Amino acid sequence: MVKKKILDNNALYTIIAILIGFVAGAIVLALAGINPATTYGKLFDSIFGQTKYLVYSVVYGVPLIFAGLGVAFSFRTGVFNIGAEGQFVVGALVSCVLGIKLDLPAVIHVPLCILAAAAAGALWSMIAGVMKVKRGINEVLSFIMLNWIAFYLSNYVVNLKGIKADGKEATVDILESARILFPKEILTATGCKSFNYGIILAVAAAIAIWFIINKTTLGYELRSVGFNRFAATYGGINANAAILKAMAISGAMAGLGGAMQILGNQMRIAQFASQEGYGFQGITVALIAGSNPIGCIISGLFYGAMKYGGQKLSLVGAPKEVLDIIMGTIVIFIALSHILKKLLSGRGK
């Protein structure tokens, strides 16, 4: 019962933070001479106006759920996976290349692309993990470095012969057999060309992550190291090994996010001009969810909807950057709420 109360409280704080985010966005809009009511009206309409919009919002949410799961999982183990961005990119890249280059029946092709992306993400994250564990190099630094390496690696691969599409700054499309789109009937019925199995996988992944954290000995290990690595070590847990495992799983999630984006929605990778930010958005998703994997589904969908709906804001003359302000404010206030809660619980009533 007590537990439930606290949960409710958390949700309450989150909702308040979200409201404050929208208020902040409105203030900025008003200051810029744009009518906030019209803007938010447009935003709302662009998400809920038609079934198609809603479905697209879900499609946009899927990779963010995965990125969020990766970051949330790392938080629970006391590591800050700021490298989800890079892991996402290598996951996308590997699934894209395999999707183009292999010619297999779908039942093999799809799982292969997905698993390879997970492995690539895990590996990318483990590089930072090994450097941390073996050499004591702060993971935040190596993560940021790896993000850029992934960025340039992707741009390099995109331009390779046999992968690059003629006359475009992008790869050719992946083969039909690698795509994870829902059957034609569903696509026509919903009006969304990119509706895919990703959402089912995302929910399954969130449940799996929740299960790992709370119900398995592995989760026990990882949490104990995250909370107090001294006591964990004292209790016989190998803290370094636990950190590596956590980083691998975290990276795998981000890598899967990349695969979902390619196999379910984009079908190709374009040359990047700047970092796309899925990994960073994953941090926001994890924070809004309070690092709760099930919460990541909701916050991932929320962010996805904002991203999708936000694209149409220019129609009413509002810059889509206002969404960054809203999301940023939400994150700040959620962070503040943790401090606030500490103060309140210390003081009692």
Add this chain to the structure above:
Amino acid sequence: MDRTSHADMSQVAIEMREIVKKFGDFTANDHINLKVHRGEVHAILGENGAGKSTLMNVLYGLYRPTSGEIYVNGKKEEIRDPSHAIELGIGMVHQHFMLVQPFSVTENIILGMEPVKGIRVDMKTARAKVEELSKRYNMQVDPDAHIEDISVGMQQRVEILKVLYRGADILILDEPTASLTPQEIQELIEIIHHLTADGKSVILITHKLKEIKACADCCTIIRQGKYIGTVNVPEVTEQDLASMMVGRNVEFKVQKKQLEPGEVVLDVKDIHGKDYRGVEILKGLSLNVRRGEIVGLAGVDGNGQSELVEILTGLRKGESGSVKMNGKEIFNKTPKEIFDSGVTSIPEDRQKHGLVLDFTVAENLILQNYKKPPFAEKGILKKKKITGHAIELIGSFDIRPEGCEIRPAGTLSGGNQQKVIIAREITNDSDLLIAVNPTRGLDVGAIEFVHRYIVEQRNKNKAVLLVSFELDEIMSLSDRIEVIFDGKISGSVKGSEADENELGLMMAGGVQHG
């Protein structure tokens, strides 16, 4: 010991009336009264989890009372927060120090109330003021030393000076002696004496009845959140205090049957090791513990006992030497390998090594065994079994409050946190139990209880290595006492023949024995 009282019974400094403090449905303070006079040392006594710290946190403005009134110097006050308490002349030294490690002593004392000259901190005035205070109350500190370099005793003096610097007339000391050595405790009692001579009042929380007898005028007793009574300390014995607090008679002496020790379980040979600064602190120490034997390791803090235990439990790597457990080499193995070889330990630092404070009590109770059946099968945790195990231990080790298996360990009172560790380590039932200050912060009832458990391990033919700053504890439990001095064993006596003075001398490096 000086027992002159400075209490002025005509002036009430603090009065707390009918204080109630609830946490949710749980009542931590249930109509508690407290009256403290000017110049008085007022002890608060109660079992672990009785609500002492909670009451003091209410007085210091950290918690708002659910109901009840507080009078400061006769005037009714609603204490909003600690800064308000400080304004009213109330200062508190918490059990866990809150000093900024890399800062100097002076910087820590003036933190938040720095004298300024223009826009710069006036260090000269600050330093002079700190020196003046430390002279007035006879508290030796080095104003320029950095916190990380000074002893625990001196850190405590810094905490007290910090409170005095803020102009406190009423000082709350929450278990100030729990982590001090006997020498440092003596010094603290002197300091308290100087404070009361100057008209300050001191509220002292301690589990050590000796200290209450040595320096308190009055003592208020709390049991399970309820007010039991207030007594004049000179009129009662330690035994009276103990019975009032626990509600039954307490055995101070441990009953131990005769036992012939068996074969050697732990064999430590010629250990060399360094401390955190890289200075050699263990200089060829050898020691053994046999079955059915409690070996007490006595020594002044800093002679290598912490490092020895860390090496024995795998938390620190030694330089050279050999540690055999039932004949098997475990020197510099991992904590897990050492645990599996039959070593279990009650660690020195309860919050750092002993517990994951954010884990529930139930989760903490399986720390070394979370992978083993019945707590897990095929990598899946068995929640029912884990909870059942916890409920059982909470019952048999009297961990309070009841039903705490689902609470984070960090919300338990200090003494009950210690009981969680003890319950876990004793039920591991390993061949060797290493206990470091196992009763630190425990009330007399709980101490009796823990001592009985330790003796029971020995009676079950296990080996016990007891490391403690409490000479009384060492003397009453040990079959054999080994004295550690300057990184080596400097002498050995039979427990039954130990004499406090002689031990004291050996600990200071005086006599060679055995």
